[in-house]
Amino acid sequence: MPNYKFMPNHTFTRACAALAMSLVCGASLAAEKKLTVGVADALTGGGAVYGLPQANAVKMAADEINVAGGIKVGPDVYKIDVIAYDDKANPTEATNAVRKLIDRDGVKYILGFCCSGSTSAVASFIRNEKAVMLVGNAAERSITTAKIPNLVRTRPPADYSGQAAGTFIARKGQKRIAVLGALDVGFYAQYVDSVERELKKAGGEIIAREIFSLKDRDMSPQLTKIRGLNPDAILVVGYVEPAAFVYRQAVELGMNIPRYGFTSGSEEQFLRVTTSEQMEGVWDLRPTELTLLSASKNGVAYHANYTKIFNASPSPSSPYAYDQLYALKAAVEAAGTVDNTEAVAKALRTIPVPPQVVMQYQPVDGKMFDSNGQAYTSNGAFQWQKGKWVFVEDLPSDSKAYSQFLSTLN
């Protein structure tokens, strides 16, 4: 029998060494694969109270995922790199930021999006791009009624929370409510409309709708007018900073009536403008979001890590962006690709709620996002008590019924 020598011994040794080298190199190549995600958000200006914490939250999630081994796609492991651009909550700036991310940086996954005007501008063209858009805090309903296949949103629309808020206010027995807010912003108006519908069912009404703009800081004329109408309560809907001035100036005008709000500001953000005494008793009726008393284990850990890294408390809405990245990770791993954005977008609508998320989602048919690309969280009633937002109770919210309603809209 011929003695086949497959190869000489020294050659065999070299081949083994080469194979080992190639394996090592292969492993290191896999480890070095990078998935760049973009963030378009308000990092400066009035919207920065929401946008900057969102951008921070995405970076924090990326670091956590990288430390935990990255995103696994077949044999490859992707480490996440984040590029963040400031859209100043401005539609034109947001369009430019996203165009830059897609065209120049080659980014396929874009996160952030705290504010409705800028988000709607990007949503209007994202359908035509090979990219996936994950919307955070922007609450305008129409963002997820356009049936854009490559867009999902972690925050529920404003009127989903407004409905629950209206029921809560009616239950408190207040009949004549005066509204002061950024009512020229669509989603705030939608929230108030939902509140009004629920109030009417209980025999209540909205007796005034006064407006302030994002840059307004003196709301005493509107409050004086409202005071003259003797309402049972006021409802303040708007960004944190002007809302904080409303709460402060209402006290200065001697308005000793219940104050309800829809603002999602942290204690720190409010205390830059008002005192704790001026805030005492104020209600915030909103998605449960991040408040330590209502937070899950993930929420508590998120709060601690964020505070440690950024030396500031996270805003209650910032986990919407944090959760985006974990949802994206789950979808990419489920789709088994980073390049096929269509497959990843489809996967987003099929994944269950990932275990790492912070917000308390109410899945529809077991899925994090419904067929509209919309996720739902629970709503809660929070009250300012002795310097802190205290979670008082859950507000009744039916995510499945709302999801069906949303599907009927265009």
Next chain:
Amino acid sequence: MLIEILQQTINGLAIGGVYVLIALGLTTVFGILGIAHFAHGSVSMSGGYLTYFLVTAQGLPLLAAIPAALAAGFLLGVLVEMLAYRPVRHANHINAFIVALGLTMMVEGINLQLFGHEQVVIPTGLNRVFRLGGITVPELRLYVIIAAILLVVAMMIFVERTKTGQAIRAVAENRDAAILMGVNVKTIPLIVFGMSTALGVAAGIMVGALFAIAPGIGEGLVVKGFAVLILGGLGSFPGAILGGTVLGITESIAAGFISSGYKDVIAFVVMIIVLLIRPQGLLGRAP
């Protein structure tokens, strides 16, 4: 109804006081030197930021921080005149205009770099509320109104009763005659800019305490300041006082009785109506 009108008047007086101080600074510079000092709002806000810094970061009491900021404001005004406007004083008017715009951008940029993009509120601890019948007057607003009145009175006394004030008025009336009378016309612009900026800083502190200071606030305020100037009459001190007060109260009453959404629009409509009837402004001199 009467109570609401009185309350809106009180509300408007505080912001009117801020407009008066801004407009007085602008009218002094414009009336005497003929410069439309667009950077005035941004420079004023720097004083507000400085006060915030002295109180929060340096732990200075507010009553010590305010004079320090006013003094710094005076010096800043002197520097602005020396470094920015003096070199273009004899050039075409467009040069001073461009310098003013450039200065606005520069000061806004410096404020942004030093103090960040977030709004800041100067802590005062003045949270009491005084009640008189159905009218409420927050302690802070009351002090702002009183401080504005005191500053206006001090300014009027300075201009009317002191030798330097007389020299300033002389230069405003007839520069050549003032030179012949031995007035040192080189130092007058320095004093005017110093005073004007100190008044602006006072307004910046008031805005920072009552509301908030943030990028862009100064630019908005200077637009209102020029509106007051036109409403009251260009170069007229009493006009600036009357114009600022009228604008503040009009804004407040318009927001309360017509619509808060048209607060600014209504105020400017009033200005246009006044100018249609009196093109020279409420207290301006007819050409």
